[in-house]
Amino acid sequence: MNKEFFITDSRRTTPWTGDADATELQHFIDRKVDALYANKHMALTETDESELLNSYEPQRCPYCGHEEFTGYGRTRNGVKRYCCKSCHRTFTIITGTIFQDHKIPISEWIDFCLCLFRFQSFTSISKTNRNAYSTVKYWLSKLFLVLSEYQKNIILEGTVYIDETFYKVRSGDIANKDDGTQFRGLSRNQICIGIGTDGKRTIAFTEGFGKVSGKRTLSTFRNHIKEGSNLIHDEERGHRLLVDELKLQSETYNAKLLKGVPDKDNPLLPINRKCFFLKKFLNSHSGFDREELQNYLNLFAFIMNEGNQYERVEKILEWSLHCPKTLNYRDKFCK
Structure with a gap:
């Protein structure tokens, strides 16, 4: 049984909860913490x-x-x-959805989503909303279910930018050479992520480990870029197969020569900005299981694409009430 997050510290108790010998000040702090918690977590009724x-x-x-x-x-x-x-x-209307059998009010998802959209860490979200850390992870898994096919039908068109960025595996999963030293460069310890944007929509998908390859690039972007679009990218050779397959107009730039060039003069700025925000988003949750990386990329694409933070909350709640998927807490943490 996996109990990694099954039992976590309560955000409601203090060191003096239930202590008959606590001082008046300690009792006062304990009462206020309990009141703040109760205000944050009202009963459904x-x-x-x-x-x-x-x-x-x-x-x-x-x-x-x-x-x-x-x-x-x-x-x-x-x-x-x-x-x-x-x-x-x-x-009821929530039977068979991620809200089935929920104990915490749906309204608390508003704060939860807003924190995610601000790239807050899970620990920070837990403390801000006075939820157990396990609750944050559980809700995130539910959100992943809702967004599991979010990028499936997104097709970039017009002027399209693509690039690859790399994200390292967790420290415990790093593979070393026989002599104990780490592999250098774009090795098996680096996960390749393909990212694209047309200024209106953004997509991001895992491409495997190590260097960029033509076949993986084609597999990643083939169904997400409209044929004949104008592709702006660096001089990565792995993009050639994609250009030929979709009959794209190719406009390439040497990324190394553009280092230090002011943003206003950098033709790769749109995709560079998306890569920057992606790294910032992933780094806010750096310890996550890399097997869930695509789920995080789906969430990132949603954040980039769907209006302001309140419009995103609206869409998440609307989709959640119509998404025929559910996840039991014990199924998540107790297998």
Whole structure:
């Protein structure tokens, strides 16, 4: 059983919680911490969440897909319940979604998402929102489910910029030579990430370990760049196959010669900026499992593409209520 995050410190208690011998000042601090926590984590019945959820109408039964159902009272939290005319099972608007069986109000996702969009670390988010660290990781996994196919249908067109950036594996996974020294350069310890933008949309995908290759570049971008677009990129030879396959107009620049050139004069600035923000985003969560890197890239692309931070929150909550995917806490942490 993996208990890495199953039990974590409470953000509600202090060293003096339940201590009858605590001083008056210690009791005072303890009471205020408890009050702040309670204000941050209201019971579902104390929120207006039911009004939000009851404004949505199910389209079909989440269990069998049948489109005919009837009203079946309400839950103890005031959310409308329905009964399927085919399988006769009861459900609500959040059954089968990432919010199924949730104990913390959906409204807390607003703070959670805003912190993510500001590139805050998980520890910082946990402290800011007074959530357990495990809760932050659990919610992130749910968010990954919602965004799992976010980039699938994004196609860049017009003037398109592409580049590769590299991100190192975690320290415990670094492979060394027989003599104990690390491999140098673009080795198996470096994960290649292909990133592209047309000024309106941004995409980012893992390409494997080590150096750029023509086949991997083609596989990464083939379905995400419109044929005949104008491609602006560096002189990486691995891009040639992509240019030929999609009949792209190629405009290349020597990235080394552009170092030190003012931003306003740098033709690769648009893609350089995306690479900069990607590294900043990943570095805010540097200890993450690299097997989840693509999930982080999906989230990064969403942040880059979807309006301001409040519009992003709106889309996340809207998509979450319609995404037929759910994740049990124990399935995440207790296998």
